[in-house]
Amino acid sequence: MSASLAARTSAVVTDAMLSDHDLLRRTLAARVYEVARETALEHAPLLSARLGNRVLLKREDQQPVFSFKLRGAYNKMAGLNPAQRARGVIAASAGNHAQGVALAAARLGIRAVIVMPVTAPQVKVDAVRRLGGSSVEVILTGDSYSDAQTTAARLHAEHGYTFVHPFDDADVIAGQATVGMEILRQHPGPLHAVFVPVGGGGLLAGVAAYIKMLRPEIQVIGVQAADSDAMTRSLESGERVALDEVGLFSDGTAVKQVGAQTFALCRQYVDGMLRVDTDAICAAIRDVFQETRSVPEPAGALALAGLKQYAAEHGLRDATLAAIVSGANMNFDRLRFVAERAEVGEQREAVFAVTIPEERGSFRRFCAALGQRNITEFNYRIGNAAQAHIFVGIQTQDRDENAALAMAFHEQGFAALDLTDDELAKLHLRHMVGGRSPLAHNEQLYHFDFPERPGALTRFLGHMHPDWNISLFHYRNHGADYGRILVGIQVPAGERPLFQQFLGTLGYPYRNESDNPAYRLLLCE
Structure with missing residues (x-):
């Protein structure tokens, strides 16, 4: 982000731009409170402690239509x-x-x-x-x-x-500016920066203009999804830019071209812009939920994602930062995707593809390389007589831990590819590990349940008997009370009674799925 867009671009007055006096008058006279409510500006104690700054959330998700x-x-x-x-x-x-x-x-x-x-x-x-x-x-x-x-x-x-334009209209901009009016009234004390989600720019233009007219020392930062960054590109180029395509995850800000009035106001009053990716948005959705028990939509979490990025990049400590939670109209069927990507967005999950020799003892050495770290996902299907390729998700404290994991795999003699930032792997390939294999002879398929707690999967792996080869393994932590693992184990027919005795020693509920019709159709030769 540039230090100050306002500092390097002169104030532009066009026919489309509101004068300071007119915008202030329209904002103060806005009739929004006939239907809207003054929403809370809430302290977020968990985020504040984690970021080392005082974080405030402007709860526009509390409006009657769950949006500003x-x-x-x-x-x-x-x-x-x-x-x-x-x-x-x-x-x-x-x-x-x-x-x-x-x-x-x-x-x-x-x-x-x-x-x-x-x-x-x-x-x-x-x-x-x-x-x-x-x-x-x-x-x-x-x-x-x-x-x-x-x-x-x-x-x-x-x-x-x-x-009735959604953003490029004087009365619409003035209505949105009342969000900034409330922030200043609710928090008259020192405020380092306000972070605002941006699509067409109506909210950012109104909030920035109002705040900078009354409290020019407060930084106003716009935040956009990296794949829908029309305002950022426009401010960088000095003219409105039309995007050919926009990303649709943050559907509330999926705008190809910003407004003439909003661009002019943002060019004059906005201090900077930030781009955030999908994983960062998902992590911010989870952060809002943990603080408020409300689930914002992707656009609603944009500002918080930007706040976190800004605080990290600038090394801020003990500053007061406000983020506008702009909406909570979330489709329920998106929640699985959000939960899956939030750990990576928070830099608390590393994703690796690890190649180990297809030989006895390799699996245990792989587990030893993981140490006491919690496994979030494990996908494997036998496919090569010499090597096994494993897709694994590992819970980490921060991104710096990825290098330590890579070194641990290397010390065990395993080749490892860090896929944490690989969009194709995270979105598609993680679900495509496996298939039919001519090497999976004498395979028995079992489903196991075990209490879900840190280290539980590692302990489960430690109980696996060394005399039978694992030919398939699938696990994903979904935050439930019980973890569920699907395991393929190659057991010759003559050893089935001994295998049944082994199952009895595991102490986990299990179910034989070897005759499951979907398994027979999709995974058996």
Whole structure:
């Protein structure tokens, strides 16, 4: 991040830009509190202790539509004249703005047409229809907000609806600026920086302008997903940049081009921008949950991810930092992905591909190299008579531990490839280890349950009998009370009675899955 974007770019005043006086007047007169509430600015004790700074969370996820977007949408629509209200409004949105428009339409008795991309989370689409009721018509089209905006612009021209822009509108920006107004009122003391999530820039523009006009010593930092960084690129280049594609994980900020007004305001008032990746966002989602028991959506956790990155990069200690938790409209089916990636995002999970000799004793030496570290994932399928390739996830304290793990594997004579930053491996290949193998003769497939606690898998591996070869192994820690392991063990027919005696000594519940039809179809030759 540059030290200060404001310092190296002169203030730009265009026809599209609000004057300081006008924005301040609109913000103070905003009618947001007819439907929105003043949300809490909460101290986050766990994060504060971990980061060595005082962390504050501005809880916009507590709004009636679980997002700050209600502020700007209602403020815009409440100011329409009778003729505009009679014609109705149209809006384009990836979801949260749509909910604000829907609720405002229902409260004000205005007909609204809302265009959403087909990629919008179903929880947001359903909420728009529920909040708006008979006042709202929803149209799904395109893959991003920008696609929806194109359709909305056409309908606006055809029918004369008033366009309620999600970010590039003076009244919308003023409505969002009330978030900054509340932060300053709720925390009048020293405040080093405020971190704001950015899509089209309405929230950042409003908050930055208001805060810098009244408290210029406070840094205002915008945070974007690395694959949807239109504002960052625009500020870096000095002009609005249109992205060809945007990432959709942080769907609430998936905007290809920022607004003219928001760009001008951000260029004047924003101190810096940060990009964060998907893993960092997932880690921040978990952080918010641990502090509040609320689950923010990816865009809602962006600011906190940026706060953590900023504090680490600048070596901050004992500073007060505020992050806006902008929304909590999370699709439930994303939670597994978030949980899986949060450990890596927090730099608490290392992912390795380790090659060991396919010989007796190698497995034990591999376990010895892990030491007392907790294993989060273990995937293996016999495929080569000479070497075994293992995909393993290992819980770590920080990224520096990766080098120590690599050295431990090397000392055992194992080749190791660090995949912690390999997106392909984390997203796809971890689920594709294995398949049919001509070497898996006499294989018996067993499912084991064991109490899930640190070191439990290592202890389980230590109990495995050395006389039979392990030909398949799959384990993933999902945070449950009991861990579940699937193991393929090569046992000649004549040794099955002895193998049954061995199972009785393990002390773990087990189930023979050797005749499972899916196993026979997909993993047996």
